[in-house]
Amino acid sequence: MRRVGCYTRAAVERLYPTPVRDYALGLVLREKNAAYLCVSDDRADILRGGRLRRLAGACALPEDVLVEQLLDTLDALLPHDDGDPLVLPSLTLSEQVSVDVHLFRARGRTWVLLLDVSEDAADRRRAQQDGYDKELELGRSAKIINRYLGGDLARFVVANGTSVHDVASRRVLSILFADLRGFSSFSQGRPPDEIFGTLNAYVGLMIRAVQRHGGAVDKVIGDSVMGVFGLDELDDDSPTRATMSALDLLRDAAAFNRRRASAGVTCLEIGVGVATGPVVVGAVGTRSRRALSVFGHPVNLASRLQGAARAGELVLDATTRASLAIELRMSDEQLTLKGVASVRAHRLRPEP
Numbered sequence: 001m002r003r004v005g006c007y008t009r010a011a012v013e014r015l016y017p018t019p020v021r022d023y024a025l026g027l028v029l030r031e032k033n034a035a036y037l038c039v040s041d042d043r044a045d046i047l048r049g050g051r052l053r054r055l056a057g058a059c060a061l062p063e064d065v066l067v068e069q070l071l072d073t074l075d076a077l078l079p080h081d082d083g084d085p086l087v088l089p090s091l092t093l094s095e096q097v098s099v100d101v102h103l104f105r106a107r108g109r110t111w112v113l114l115l116d117v118s119e120d121a122a123d124r125r126r127a128q129q130d131g132y133d134k135e136l137e138l139g140r141s142a143k144i145i146n147r148y149l150g151g152d153l154a155r156f157v158v159a160n161g162t163s164v165h166d167v168a169s170r171r172v173l174s175i176l177f178a179d180l181r182g183f184s185s186f187s188q189g190r191p192p193d194e195i196f197g198t199l200n201a202y203v204g205l206m207i208r209a210v211q212r213h214g215g216a217v218d219k220v221i222g223d224s225v226m227g228v229f230g231l232d233e234l235d236d237d238s239p240t241r242a243t244m245s246a247l248d249l250l251r252d253a254a255a256f257n258r259r260r261a262s263a264g265v266t267c268l269e270i271g272v273g274v275a276t277g278p279v280v281v282g283a284v285g286t287r288s289r290r291a292l293s294v295f296g297h298p299v300n301l302a303s304r305l306q307g308a309a310r311a312g313e314l315v316l317d318a319t320t321r322a323s324l325a326i327e328l329r330m331s332d333e334q335l336t337l338k339g340v341a342s343v344r345a346h347r348l349r350p351e352p
Helices: 011-014 018-031 052-058 062-072 119-137 143-148 151-159 183-186 192-212 238-262 295-307 317-320
Strands: 033-038 046-050 086-092 098-107 109-116 168-181 216-221 222-228 268-283 292-293 314-319 331-336 340-348
Touching: 033 062, 046 052, 046 062, 046 292, 052 062, 052 086, 052 109, 062 268, 086 119, 086 268, 098 119, 098 168, 109 119, 168 192, 168 238, 168 292, 183 192, 192 216, 192 222, 192 238, 216 268, 222 238, 238 268, 238 314, 268 295, 268 317, 295 331, 295 340, 314 317, 317 340
Parallel strands: 086 168, 268 314
Antiparallel strands: 033 046, 033 109, 086 098, 098 109, 168 222, 168 268, 216 222, 268 292, 314 340, 331 340
16 A cells, blocks of 8 residues: 655646547556546445446456445545545455555545556566565575565464465454553653553563464554454454453453552553454555555454443454354443444453
């Protein structure tokens, strides 16, 4: 994903005569099966056109289903109200179809331009596959991972047979967000060694709980941790493992706090949210350093559920709850979350 600058219309007209502009425009629209969506900020009005029907046919999907999947994938990026266009390169729509997605602002709406780059993506994969695979076979996978992807999530993907050059793919994953409550207030007026010692202790506890149940740590953001479950394509119990990880995390935090309390040390609490659904796993960054990340509606939803969790609580979305292979007693409620429509959610607090 990258942000790009753009020429003004006057600059384009000055640089390129009309015949060149017309030819280039026709070439792109014709050769790239260009399609578009025009989305109002409240998403109540969605226009679409271009060769969207042809693109949906290539994906073997009804046009309405393709539009719905695109909106779910781009959920966290809409509305796009930045002055600069945003490009998501080589997004995989199906096994055979990849598109460059361009988001830009015009006439008070978000426009989504889709350019078919399936042939380019296939050529790039074939050209790069041999080189990457040879390096992996020579035992230099750690070097490749560190340079191109980095982190727990990247090692997980490579270990499960995904090529390091894959740019984006759609997967159904379970996403966990855990956040340390009251840490900003705790940090006020305390020495740096105490602040970071406490932060590392709690964040370490979160990370170990994610990894203990086969999850991958996507990122650590300050006093929060994002975990991903289900990257292994053979894994069909990611909702259960994500939930067990969250419960272990909260129990571990409670035990840790009992030890801190007995030592007369300030205790902090953790809230956790888990959501399951289709997301995009993609490499983001520059040639010298790329990071593999996950985004889509379930990521945003898990973060919002975590925000709705009280200290020491876990909140699950309905999809995760319905997929559990274990019996748990929890509430059933409707939550109104910021940036998300009213959702059915399930709240529980683990026994010590």
